[in-house]
Amino acid sequence: MIHSKGVNINDSSPSLEPHFSLTASVNEIKVKKLIMDRFQGEVSLNCLPRTSRIRHRTRHLLDSNSNVFNHGMELLRSRAKTEEADQKKTQSEGVKQRETPKATSTPSSSDDEWEKVNERGKGSGGSGTGSSQTRESSFEGVIGFFHPFCNAGGGGERLLFAAILATQRRYPNALCVVYTGDHDASKDQILNNVRNRFNIELNAARTCFLYLSTREYVLASKWPHFTLLGQSIGSLILGWDAVNLLVPDVMIDTMGYAFVLALSKWLFPNLPTGAYVHYPTISTDMLSSLHTEVSSGQGLNAGLGKGTKGRAKQVYWELFAKLYSWVGGSVDVVMTNSSWTQNHVSTLWSPARKKRGKKKAISVVYPPCAVEELTAKIPVDAESERTRTRNLLYIAQFRPEKMHHVIIDAFNAFLKSYKHLIQDGPTPKLILVGSVRDDHDEKRVYKLRLQTQEIKDHVQFVVNAKWPQILDFLKSSSVGVNGMWNEHFGIGVVEYQAAGLISVINDSGGPKADIVIDIDGKPTGFRATTPEQFAAGFAEALSLPADEAFAMRQRARKSSWRFSEQVFNDAWTGHLETLVELAGPQSKLRR
Structure with missing residues (x-):
């Protein structure tokens, strides 16, 4: 048994x-x-x-x-109280013990890089006010965060721990439990990584990690065929693993495993569930991309819908989309990271949610972007304009969907086609900054280096850079590049803007819909799709008259303030309060 x-x-x-x-x-x-x-x-x-x-x-x-279950719950609570008592003893004499931690934040290297959270003031962690705020803050339930790869160090993990920080500020007596499969990292190691990578200081006593033993079933390598369906089935196995460890009072998925929430709701109908969706598992854009040309840059499956095999793939994806729509209809509270994601998730989930009586609308909750840190450390003024190089900066993990090869081709085309722009000064360099997760990523970087042999003197690879080095690149570069098709949001693009870079982005997804938009009726960057269009965008950005370039940098920085951490904190807390209200005043394990 x-x-x-x-x-x-x-x-x-x-x-x-x-x-x-x-x-x-x-x-x-x-x-x-x-x-x-x-x-x-x-x-x-x-x-x-x-x-x-x-x-x-x-x-x-x-x-x-x-x-x-109950014994484990009591042990968790007991240990939390013990740790809190130990923390109080270690405080310097005369320093009042705070129930929740502060965090200072440094921005991230990319949407999926090391990303850091700025300090928020006391009292900013919730939308409730007055006596109701005090009363509801006494919630002592267990809030579960389903994130099997919590130690990966990417943008999704930054969001996870920023959300836990906001949760601990709002409900300091709650216990935040993270379901993870990172058996190679202890609690102390994970929290140290969170502190070092994101500069987020959590209340360790109220943070717990439960280790899942079946994470292998959600790996793409486990399902070489029918991967989407296989990984979804695997997530059910992983979800069963999670509820066997502990059934929380509130279950929140922050990594995109909608099937886990459906399983939790099916087993425990009264268990409040929430989803923060970074990217829909399948979308209408994915379906349409099967019939586009590979050269269009529309993802890894572009052009694969031709022939008998392609038509079969189309049918398979359409059937999976219906299944995905059905499971999404069970989630009580749905948050998305961009209006692009919101539109696609709403198209798929809203009909099923309406049938099940889910009245709360699917909302956009932008990820926290530390624009305060960048604006404080990187000036955008006449002096900074004289010190900026003409370099192009692309910060992104070395993963296939980041389309580094397209950007390299585009930069090569730029050097060949726009020689007149580089005759009077130093030749611009393309700086590729990103993290490497495993051997596959290392091989990918090796292949990219081979691709740049013709222009190797003008391309720089920076692997696993530390934040101070990344900050220097942001401060000295002129153009920020994003090549991913249908990037779900694009924290890296926000950081380009906050640092005063002129962005040249893929004309799709969150960067197009939410970030690189007109401010005061004027552009904040350029958009492109093909290598030729990117090359033209690089040329436009680098050939702007000095006064126009300076004005665009200022507009870009102004635009970045729409994604402040305070906006995230307030929005997250409001949705969390809804889930806690659904849990009831005296939450118990739901069976």
């Missing part, structure tokens, strides 16, 4: 989370025997619809471990 949700409090174990690690082992034979013994003779269940019987029996199976 599913047993021994062993609660380990051994801080010295290197392979386990140092304070709490709830692990599950499954004995298949015992599970089968348990099911046979438990449900033999339950004639009354036969009167229920088949799906209701399955749900009842599944929840009954989970109930068999209720003592372990």
